[in-house]
Amino acid sequence: MLMSVLADRLHVTKGAVTQIITRLEHKQLVQRNPNPADSRSVLVFLTETGLKALLVHDEMQEAMYRELSANLDDNEMKILEKGLETLCRHLQRD
Numbered sequence: 001m002l003m004s005v006l007a008d009r010l011h012v013t014k015g016a017v018t019q020i021i022t023r024l025e026h027k028q029l030v031q032r033n034p035n036p037a038d039s040r041s042v043l044v045f046l047t048e049t050g051l052k053a054l055l056v057h058d059e060m061q062e063a064m065y066r067e068l069s070a071n072l073d074d075n076e077m078k079i080l081e082k083g084l085e086t087l088c089r090h091l092q093r094d
Contacts, residue, residue: 002035003042011092029053 007017021044024030029050035041046054069077 001044003032003044006044024050 003017003021004014006021007014010017012020021030021032025032027049028047031045031047032042033045035043068080072080
């Protein structure tokens with residue numbers, strides 16, 4: 001993914017993405033490579049370790065969702081999901 005695309009998706013500046021990617025690179029979770037299609041830009045890739053970390057993160061989110069689902073009734077889950085959607089929309093505003 002291009003760093004600029006990542007910045008847009010995260011709704012942060014390119015400078016912030018550069019700082020984040022540098023920290024993730026030190027942890028060997030991502031790597032930067034020159035973009036073969038445009039030498040002025042950089043592509044960011046997950047490393048094998050980064051992919052494993054992403055999969056663990058996804059599993060943890062799924063487990064948390066299952067636990068919430070087991071402890072909340074259908075109406076409570078709908079309220080929670082609507083609240084989370086509203087929060088996400090609010091956080092994505094520029």
